[in-house]
Amino acid sequence: MKRSRAYIGFIVPGFLIYTVFMIVPIVFAVYMSFFNWSGVGPMVPVGLANYRKLLFSSRESRIFFNALTNNFKYVGVVFLIITPLQIVFAYVLYIRIKAHKYIQFMLFLPYVISTSIIGFFATMVFDPNIGMLNNLLAAVGLPHLRGAWMGDPNMSFKIFVAIVIWAFIGNGMMIFNANMKEVSHDILEAARIDGAGELAMFFRVVLPQLGSSLNTVSTLSIIYALTMFDLPFLLGGVQGGVNNTLDFVQMVFYRRAFGGTYFGETSLGYGSAISVTVLVIIMACFLLLRALIYALERRQAGSI
Amino acid sequence: MTKRRAHKSISETRSAAVAKGIISVVLILYSFIAIYLIGNSILNAFKTKPDLIANTFGWPNAFVLENFRIVLVEDGFMRNLINSLLLVTMGTALLVAFSSTVSYGLSMYTFRGRGFLSNYFTIGLMFPIQLGILPLFIILKWLNLVNSLFGLALIYAANMSFSVVVFSRFFRGFEHALLEAARIDGANDFQSFIFLVIPIMKPVVFTVALLNFIMIWNDFYLPLVFLTNSANRTLTLGIYNYTADFLSNWNKVFAGVAVALAPIIVIYFFFSERIVTGLTTGSVKG
Known part of the structure; x- marks a missing residue:
């Protein structure tokens, strides 16, 4: 280490x-x-009015909470399906x-493809008229299974999740994989000498080491879940798909902040209130996550 | 890290081997989805419009370059391609320059407030830039950089937390004796950085540049928000414009996708290991 002022430069x-x-x-x-501002002219202080409008006004809050529910539905999918899948793939x-x-x-490959191209792939597969899936179903003699897919409110979220899994599983998978490679060989050897098979190794040795x-x-x-924008925007359009089943908070923000004349007013203050609310939710999720992982590690330490 | 471990132990029964074989086969079949989607898009780019309509999912009757001509020349995709290249080059160069010097200053010197600054530079990992979009818009407006590729490149460069982590990890293992030698030879701190450190850190620069190249090349949201003027649009926005009305652009969209996809696939083919290790070294605490 050097003591010199050059670090400033x-x-x-x-x-x-x-x-x-x-x-x-x-x-x-x-x-x-905390202001009402259209970007030009004076900023009018309005206190908590933007937050009140977002959280309590009947029209806006309905849109916001519908979107937020979708964000959390996706968080649920992450922890129940995507993360376990990433761990399993990392292990195999x-x-x-x-x-x-x-x-x-091949599993990591879609990670380097732009979401705009992923969205195009989704059209190629799921478009009801020209898409591969309906054509394939007709060709193999199962025309009654053809569907509207993204146009079906009961299917759109499921298909969205399937596309996310296909497209974005790679990064997390490889992070788990890198962590597994750091598990001490002594522990692995000891377990193997005890006659543990791959499954037992997974649950008893590898899984408990994946904390970091x-x-x-x-x-x-x-972060990805609560700032979800690109994929639902590309799949379902700016309004968030059929019956708003693919509307997410960041898309509400986009409509309010950049929608201009199409979606009512352009209010930088109101748009910022949406951003700040998301930020607070993200921080709360981090705290919860830390507490959960801490509790898990404590339990593990206690069980040894 | 040892390369191969003895996995064929006595405990590995026949049924476990069969199960593993089945997993391999299932995942190989699954990989055909990606091959088919990418392959089909690129092949379709070479089909004539009638061929494409009659034969959307098969091999082209003949390879024609007409679609590329229409897309690149008539529809201005060449402009989008150049914009993407400019944006990626500026963004990556600025980001590497700023993040490598910051990491060097933080890692190689001791001074008061160093710990605080290190945390300050990594806090960006927690704050998604999407949440600061509106103030960014205003800041860029003040600087007269709205609708400018350079303005957007600055935003990418500012999003440096991940790169700072990767560079700092590299400098942690750096040989201080080398710098001492350089100083005795009369080099000042900046000379030794330029002539001694930069040549040594080429591999990590390459990794950081690679990851950010891919990220910026593929980014959709920031260009959508900040590049509203059609003369400044990037490739991802060009593709979005086609897909938003794909039925009338059916023959063109494949050529557009092929143009955006081909460089990334080539890069991935050669550097996939580098990309994966780069991403994971920045993420897993070692």
Whole structure:
């Protein structure tokens, strides 16, 4: 380590950019949420009016809570389906099943494809008229199974989840996989000498060691879940799909902040109130997550 | 890390081997979805319109480049392609420059407030940039950078927390003796950074650049919000415009997708391991 003032020269440029374009906007959003402002002219202080409108006015709150419910429905899917699936895939790659290199390459591949192209793929597969799925069903003699897919309010969310799993499972999967590779070989060898099979190894040795990656993946997933925008926007349009089944908070924000004349007023204050509310929810989820993981680790430590 | 572990132990019964075989087969079949979607999109880009309508899911009758000509020349996709390239180049270059110097300053020097600054630079991992969009809009307006590729590149560069983590991890293992030697030879701190450190950190620069190249090339939300002028649109927005009205653009959309997809697939083909290790080293605490 050196003692010299040169560090200032290294840090200041990045510090300025990071502060101006990353930190200030978040802080400023909190400030703006207490004003009524269209971007030009004076800022009118309105206290908590923007939050009251969002959370309690009959029309707006219905839209907001419908969207927020969808965000949390997705959080539920993350913890019940996606994360377990990522851990299982990470483990089958870890124990080097046949063709694991090819399988890893292919499972991770969609992660590098733009969401706008994923959305196009979804059209190719699920479009009721020209999509592959309905054509395939007709071709194999099951025309009665053809559906409206994204146009069916009972199906749209399920298909959305299926697309998310296909497209975005790779990152979390590889984070778990990297964590598994760090599990001490002594522990693994000891378990193997005790005659543990792959399944027992998974539950008794590998799974309890995944605390740090579980923390990372859950953090990433919560951020992704509560700022969900691209995919539902591309699949269901700006209004959030049939019967708003694919409406998410970030899309409500987009309509209110950038919708302009199409969706009523343009209010930067109200849009910021939505952002700040999401931020508070994200922070609350982080606290809850920390508490949960802490409790799990305590229980584990107690059981040994 | 040992490369191969002895997995064929006595405990591995026949049924476990069969189960593992079945998992392999299922996952290989599953991988055909990706191959088919990507392959079919690229093949369709070469079909004539009648061929495409009669034969949407098969091999082209003949490979024609007409769609690419229409899309790139007549529909201005060339503009989108150039915009994407400009944005990616500026964003990645700025990000690497800012985040590597910040990490170097934080990792190689001791000073008061260093711990606080380290936390300050990683807190961005917790705050998604989407939540600061409106203030960003106003800041860019003040700087006269709305609807500008450079303005957007600055936002990508500011989103540096992940890259700072990756660079800091690299500098943690850096050989301080080398820097001492350089100083004795009369180099000042900035000279040793440029002539000594930069050549050594090429691999990690490559990894960070690769990850951010992919992220910026693929990004949809920030261009959608900040690039409203059609002359500034990126490839992802061009594709979105086609798919929003895909029936009238049916033959063009595949060529547009092929143009955006091909470079990424090529990069992934050569550097998939690098991408995965880059992403995971920034994520798993070591």
